Amino acid sequence: MNNNKTFAERCFHAISFEALAVILSAPVLSWLMGVSMAKAGMLTLIISLIAMVWNVIFNTFFDRLERRFKFIRTVKVRVMHAVAFELGLIAIVIPLAAWGLNMSLLDAFFLDIGLVLFFLPYTFLFNMGYDKIREIMLKKRLAA
Numbered sequence: 001m002n003n004n005k006t007f008a009e010r011c012f013h014a015i016s017f018e019a020l021a022v023i024l025s026a027p028v029l030s031w032l033m034g035v036s037m038a039k040a041g042m043l044t045l046i047i048s049l050i051a052m053v054w055n056v057i058f059n060t061f062f063d064r065l066e067r068r069f070k071f072i073r074t075v076k077v078r079v080m081h082a083v084a085f086e087l088g089l090i091a092i093v094i095p096l097a098a099w100g101l102n103m104s105l106l107d108a109f110f111l112d113i114g115l116v117l118f119f120l121p122y123t124f125l126f127n128m129g130y131d132k133i134r135e136i137m138l139k140k141r142l143a144a
Helices: 007-033 037-069 075-100 105-143
Strands: none
Touching: 007 037, 007 105, 037 075, 075 105
């Protein structure tokens, strides 16, 4: 499969990933944390914007590694991809969540564990689905 993505496609990937994540996670965060939907929505939106930038940077680097070492996007590679992505994001999200929800770094760490438990499978499933849809669309484009 052709993994050379344009900047526009990387942006589309990041925006679609984050938009669906905000839609799914803001109501749950509001309910679990007992904060208003506006506060939960604002926090998830800020985290989302940070994650979009990280997504583009991380996936550009990931694609370069893939080309250099010629590995295939197997389930094992996608699991490693999702774990590495989320670990990088954790370093940014914990201080932000602590500040945004007025909690300690330790409490934010535990909150982030919950977010990771959601986002790890979400990242994996979203990217597996994205890869399949992209492959189908590229095949159709080549056939036309």
